[in-house]
Amino acid sequence: MESQAATACHELLLRLAGRLPDRQLWRFRDWLAAGALDALAGTLPLTLLRERVGITVAESMLLNTALLDAGADPGLLNSVPWVDELDDLDYTFTPESPERVNTGDSVAVVLGAVLHGRPEVVDVRGSWRQHRSGTGPATRVVLVTSVADAARLAGELQRVLRALGTYEPGVEVMPEGIDLPPYHERALAASEPLLPGVITYRRQLVPR
Known part of the structure; x- marks a missing residue:
């Protein structure tokens, strides 16, 4: 079971998705999964x-x-500035790649093998993220809902995606029942089931 500090850190890193650059966020999650x-x-x-x-x-x-x-x-810690409310997201999400490139099969097959029989995994979905300006490549976001060990699972799945060639993996492991940030709400609203055979559901989202 993860410590209170690790659980808090994982939730914080979830909330920083879309606000910190991917190159930093995935590495911080990797360190957390390793207990660092x-x-x-x-x-x-x-x-x-x-x-x-x-x-x-x-x-x-x-x-x-x-x-x-x-x-x-x-x-x-006290020098990090506070804000009353967060700025709007810099990203939009779609169920399929805006670039219309079919790259999902190998990812789904490998993730299916890795997650098969994991009782902590509730839901596995995927969406594609793109900057709202329309510039830059689309990024695949893997959305996993889990009942336990979210930080460890995020680190494991990141390493799997890096082995498949994704240098800055977008893996969001959400503890079941968490109050989701707008980033994850919108990603889930535009997502599709990624793994057949895994019990999936679409959250009832409150429009923002």
Whole structure:
């Protein structure tokens, strides 16, 4: 079972999806899956400051719960700016790749083998993310709902996707029942089941 600090850190990293660059977010999740909270304690607050990412009061509480006991500098934690509300998303989501490239079969087959018989996995879906300006490549987002070990599972699936050639994998493992950020709500609303045979459901989303 994950510690309270690891659970808080995983939720914080979920909430930073779409706000931190993918190249940083996947690595932070990899460190968390490996139990390296001390590395995150020394790096994540500095990254938030450098990238000028403001956080909500609730996210600040998660940041402190996750990293204070792991050795984070309290002054740095308090220096991360607060925001009253988050800016609108920079991304849109679609069920299929906007580039109309069929690259899903190998991913689905391998993920199906990795996740087969995992009792903690409730739902596996996929969507495609693109910057709302229409520039840049589309990014596949794998959306997994799990009842346990979300941080560990995220790290494992990221490594699988990197082995398949995705350098900056988009893997969002959401604990069942969590209050989802807008990023995940919209990704789920535009998603399709990724793995046949896994019990899937579409959340009842509140329009924003």
